């Protein structure tokens with residue numbers, strides 16, 4: 525997907541505005557545009573069109589057009605007369621609508637699905653670096669400040685939360701949020717990504733990689749609203765509401781404290797709709813699906829991906845749904861890891877009616893095991909086409925997890941079936 529990336533950091537005098545992935549502060553504007561489609565334009569009509577020479581200048585005009593909330597652009601390069609190339613500005617993007625129309629010769633750029641955000645607690649506090657200068661490049665801890673305070677309303681409070689990879693980077697210092705250790709009650713520091721010893725998510729996943737060792741050293745938004753990391757989460761310590769409390773790693777038993785649970789972000793909830801069904805007594809693999817589907821839903825939650833890890837409840841089921849857009853054409857491979865039982869359905873199009881059972885299993889904790897147990901399938905998908913995806917799970921006790929991974933055509937790399945390729949199912 526990331527064919528071209530253009531980084532812009534433009535300095536000028538404007539009032540603060542925050543719009544998806546464009547930060548517009550009085551002295552700073554930050555945006556990162558990616559080429560989303562070639563020979564397509566966004567379905568939304570542009571609010572402005574004009575002749576301009578190059579794409580970078582077109583993007584610049586979008587970033588500076590705060591008054592119209594510009595979010596994405598279409599660009600037509602006139603190869604016979606470059607001075608007649610056309611720029612279109614749009615105040616919608618992929619987060620508003622993931623639909624495009626064919627238009628030969630045009631390219632569509634946007635800033636991607638929303639991920640720039642503050643980390644807000646209980647609508648009262650945000651996390652900022654502990655240093656006086658919130659954009660200090662020195663390694664520092666992160667602490668709570670009052671949401672009404674200036675510190676929560678400047679660029680120093682903003683983080684780039686890559687909701688696919690699970691890495692959180694502080695926007696103005698460029699440092700990643702990195703725990704000192706994965707043990708309970710240790711500080712989370714701002715460090716260079718390269719000097720952070722965690723973030724094992726991208727270690728190659730092989731047939732012998734076990735779910736007990738993989739994929740936990742990343743940040744994810746749990747459906748119980750805490751910020752997952754390793755076997756627990758990260759949270760203020762001591763777990764009380766006071767400015768100056770440091771961000772620390774927390775044992776999962778403490779993740780359910782009020783302060784740890786009340787994390788919110790500036791971006792919209794994740795695309796995966798999760799129906800939580802609690803208090804379902806012990807089920808076998810053959811009985812669980814009917815028990816889960818027929819049980820009343822206790823709560824609807826949202827996740828960024830078909831994935832959760834931290835021990836959540838006991839005796840509960842989930843039905844997780846989203847629409848997947850294939851990022852390329854070819855044969856995709858999907859795998860499921862689950863505790864304790866899970867089934868995965870995938871459609872031939874974006875309707876629920878097209879869904880077909882694809883894979884399922886019980887206590888699938890590694891890929892080697894999963895391949896033997898038939899929790900893997902392959903399917904030819906078309907670039908840009910949308911497909912209905914649904915996972916049904918059941919957990920009786922102890923640990924519980926769900927991972928749906930995929931490998932794109934021609935790739936050996938297994939990646940989460942996540943955020944960047946998903947949008948809510950609204951059918």
Ligand SMILES: [Ca+2]
Nearest residue numbers: 921922923924
């Ligand atoms: Ca379990």
